[in-house]
Amino acid sequence: MRVVVSGGSGFVGSHLCEALIRRGDMVSCLDDFSSGRPENIAHLLREARFQCTPCDVTEEVKVSGKVDAVMHLASPASPFDYYRHPLETLAVGSRGTENMLRLAVRNDARFVLASTSEIYGDPLEHPQTEDYWGHVNPIGPRSVYDEAKRFSEALTMAYRRSLSADIAIARIFNTYGPRMRPHDGRVVSSFIRQALDGEALTVFGDGSQTRSFCYVDDLVRGLVALLDSPHPGPFNLGNPKEWTVRQLAELVTLVTHSSSELRFLPLPVDDPARRRPVITRARESLGWNPQVPLEEGLRHTVDWFASQSQTLVRPPERSAAGRPS
Secondary structure, three states, X not given: OEEEEEOOOOHHHHHHHHHHHHOOXXXXXXXXXXXXXXXHOHHHHHOOOEEEEEOOOOOOOOOOOOOOEEEEOOOOOOHHHHHHOHHHHHHHHXXXXXXXXXXXXXXXXEEEEEEEHXXXXXXXXXXXXXXXXXXXXXXXXXXXXXXXXXXXXXXXXXXXXXXXXXXXXXXXXXXXXXXXXXXXXXXXXXXXXXXXXXXXXXXXXXXOOEEOOEEHHHHHHHHHHHHHOOOOOOEEEOOOOOEEHHHHHHHHHHHHOOOOOEEEEOOOOOOOOOOOEOOHHHHHHHOOOOOOOHHHHHHHHHHHHHHOOHHHHOOOOEOOOOOEO
């Protein structure tokens, strides 16, 4: 197939492009590199079946030639990014999603939306099934990401109902692995960077809040299975094993052989207390199940972080106004 992947230079997007190329597909990557990194796809530029076009999907998306599938991953996805770029986050969830849907409809192509577990907010039901509607603060600081993805899902389903679009929705839970940005604000990347630098690991709250961590290779297998299936979803894609943030911090110090201590900070506003997916639907309809244990995945991720140059682990420069540039 020829697959268009928006956000293809990002953490998850680059691994997805790699997997599609590896199985023989042609891949057209669209990215404005606002949060993705050219280094993530540099090795793919040598492939005849891969091309990358700088593109802001909130503007008009023009892709020449026949397209068989569209996978929409473009969006700021870490707190650091969507707190800095709230309007851009809302734009890519609305205008960007519609532009990618229009591309799919014009080509009679399958459309896969990379949504998020954040649509469940700080859930009142635990664990979370796809039938749960969520508990989201629509005006809180996290809402620009939560509501952008919720609107993306609503828009995608409207295209299915109104235009018979061939769509699928993946709700992605916490994912980690090589190519994460060290200063993206995600808990795994923050802990690994701090442990390798000999800093204290910053734990928000008392560390009892829970998350479910899925290795990126497992997630990509799920996305490809969804691409190849006829099912619309939504599908939870995540590892159903639940860990407290404190347990994660202790495991990171073990894997990195670090003597770093834990430093406890106030819990951010609207931070979810518990998060764990029910993946029965994905198991039964897609034949998908995560396979990589957390400790094994962390070792791969730590090895990748340790191999990177200092230019990667340096914090973002700040503008004259004191904000990240």
